Amino acid sequence: MAFTTDGYKRKICYYYDGDVGNYYYGQGHPMKPHRIRMTHNLLLNYGLYRKMEIYRPHKSSPEEMTKYHSDDYIKFLQQIRPGNTTDFNKEMQRFNVGEDCPVFDGLFEFCRISSGGSVAGAVKLNKQQADIAINWAGGLHHAKKSEASGFCYVNDIVLGILELLKYHQRVLYIDIDIHHGDGVEEAFYTTDRVMTVSFHKYGEYFPGTGDLRDIGAGKGKYYSLNFPLRDGIDDESYSMIFKPVITKVMEMYQPQAVVLQCGADSLSGDRLGCFNLSLKGHAQCVEFVKKFNLPVLLLGGGGYTIRNVARCWAYETSIALDCDIPNELPYNDYFEYFGPDFKLHIQPSNMQNQNTSDYLEKIKTRLFENLRMMPHAPGVQMQPIVDDGAPDDTEDTEDNEAKTADQRISIRASDKRVANENEYSDSEDEGEGGRRNNGTPRKKMRAGSPSDRMVIDEDCTTTAAAAATATAATAKNGAAEPPAAAEKEAETKTTKEEAVKNGDHEEPKVAAEVS
Numbered sequence: 001m002a003f004t005t006d007g008y009k010r011k012i013c014y015y016y017d018g019d020v021g022n023y024y025y026g027q028g029h030p031m032k033p034h035r036i037r038m039t040h041n042l043l044l045n046y047g048l049y050r051k052m053e054i055y056r057p058h059k060s061s062p063e064e065m066t067k068y069h070s071d072d073y074i075k076f077l078q079q080i081r082p083g084n085t086t087d088f089n090k091e092m093q094r095f096n097v098g099e100d101c102p103v104f105d106g107l108f109e110f111c112r113i114s115s116g117g118s119v120a121g122a123v124k125l126n127k128q129q130a131d132i133a134i135n136w137a138g139g140l141h142h143a144k145k146s147e148a149s150g151f152c153y154v155n156d157i158v159l160g161i162l163e164l165l166k167y168h169q170r171v172l173y174i175d176i177d178i179h180h181g182d183g184v185e186e187a188f189y190t191t192d193r194v195m196t197v198s199f200h201k202y203g204e205y206f207p208g209t210g211d212l213r214d215i216g217a218g219k220g221k222y223y224s225l226n227f228p229l230r231d232g233i234d235d236e237s238y239s240m241i242f243k244p245v246i247t248k249v250m251e252m253y254q255p256q257a258v259v260l261q262c263g264a265d266s267l268s269g270d271r272l273g274c275f276n277l278s279l280k281g282h283a284q285c286v287e288f289v290k291k292f293n294l295p296v297l298l299l300g301g302g303g304y305t306i307r308n309v310a311r312c313w314a315y316e317t318s319i320a321l322d323c324d325i326p327n328e329l330p331y332n333d334y335f336e337y338f339g340p341d342f343k344l345h346i347q348p349s350n351m352q353n354q355n356t357s358d359y360l361e362k363i364k365t366r367l368f369e370n371l372r373m374m375p376h377a378p379g380v381q382m383q384p385i386v387d388d389g390a391p392d393d394t395e396d397t398e399d400n401e402a403k404t405a406d407q408r409i410s411i412r413a414s415d416k417r418v419a420n421e422n423e424y425s426d427s428e429d430e431g432e433g434g435r436r437n438n439g440t441p442r443k444k445m446r447a448g449s450p451s452d453r454m455v456i457d458e459d460c461t462t463t464a465a466a467a468a469t470a471t472a473a474t475a476k477n478g479a480a481e482p483p484a485a486a487e488k489e490a491e492t493k494t495t496k497e498e499a500v501k502n503g504d505h506e507e508p509k510v511a512a513e514v515s
């Protein structure tokens with residue numbers, strides 16, 4: 001239980017699977033799940049485990065994933081592996097797997113872990129057993145219903161929001177990744193039960209969507225908000241737009257729960273990004289959202305200069321906990337990554353901020369005009385939640401298909417540097433001006449073999465699209481929480497060793513699955 005400056009007590013639940021850092025997208029690929037392990041290790045060494053409950057989440061089942069994704073897409077993700085890609089040429093094209101989104105060892109297990117944490121966090125919030133739930137392995141906002149995109153395969157955010165919608169009338173999604181939160185926007189484009197707000201670089205940049213004029217459609221008109229930004233935005237400018245926009249959204253929409261995607265590629269010096277935020281500038285968004293005292297699901301996302309990703313999410317964990325942590329980094333397993341200064345905070349660069357005050361004010365004014373068009377706090381008739389764990393029988397309206405990105409563009413195309421061919425060097429992860437490989441031996445970061453691949457459930461027939469599920473308040477309490485056995489794990493969190501172990505023990509036998 002964290003005690004806050006405002007006297008409000010918050011309980012924080014944190015989801016982490018000790019295996020997540022082993023998954024490896026491939027040589028030279030900027031997305032490195034290892035950053036999640038670095039984050040975890042750093043925050044453990046800051047002692048933050050003492051103030052929160054640490055869970056290893058259940059792994060999402062295919063049935064849970066098909067609450068949003070199409071059956072054939074999820075079936076494909078289960079089957080595909082590096083050794084059989086030649087048998088799936090057609091499917092790989094169709095599902096956009098191969099380039100930005102490669103086939104790697106344990107791909108589906110990785111998706112299960114990422115989604116499992118976000119859904120478990122949502123369930124925890126629904127049960128009012130946490131005020132803030134954290135899953136840094138989540139936030140994979142580009143994944144589409146039947147398509148991988150931008151390093152994302154399964155959209156844990158959509159699945160988490162669908163879970164929150166079982167208990168909450170209105171859910172606000174906020175995205176501070178440098179890239180547009182297109183997958184989440186698309187899923188909820190036609191419903192007023194989810195408002196999506198994305199701040200992102202716009203203009204010749206992946207994924208190409210997120211225009212100011214994209215405001216939602218049908219019942220969802222005015223419930224999508226996009227703030228397009230130019231290169232080099234700094235802390236002060238970001239604060240100048242984020243706070244008033246979110247304040248207005250809170251006032252008009254009155255959400256009952258918030259999902260905050262904390263993509264760290266909006267930080268200064270990111271390998272793929274071009275913003276100029278410090279950790280403080282980034283984390284002020286977390287701090288600001290927290291002040292509204294709503295249930296918050298805090299998720300990761302992008303972030304490609306991995307030493308800074310670990311810094312950022314460890315720091316944001318401390319913000320969630322209302323706990324001051326020193327700028328001097330504690331010794332940790334990946335200490336050599338953080339040289340030469342070994343400090344927590346990072347300095348913004350002297351790059352030009354191409355977002356003038358005039359530009360930002362103009363966009364803000366336009367967005368406020370849209371917000372005024374929104375009816376105050378729309379409501380639908382909530383129906384009693386019955387049959388926990390029953391299959392979802394809501395209709396699939398396919399409304400969310402109405403808006404799709406025009407064409408695929410590569411997220412890796414914005415990779416600013418030539419990847420180091422030495423895959424074991426952490427300098428592969430570093431952006432320009434970053435630290436150089438100091439010769440310290442690196443840990444090998446290969447994925448383990450995917451040993452417990454799931455058997456496909458042929459009875460899997462639940463294909464409810466997110467928009468449909470969201471509109472009909474009859475959603476059943478399908479996905480679930482690790483059972484009591486898993487919850488007990490939180491009680492073994494009092495020592496650091498145990499906290500580490502906590503992220504490493506066996507998955508509960510009766511994993512939460514839709515029955």
Ligand SMILES: [Zn+2]
Nearest residue numbers: 177179265302
């Ligand atoms: Zn991103």
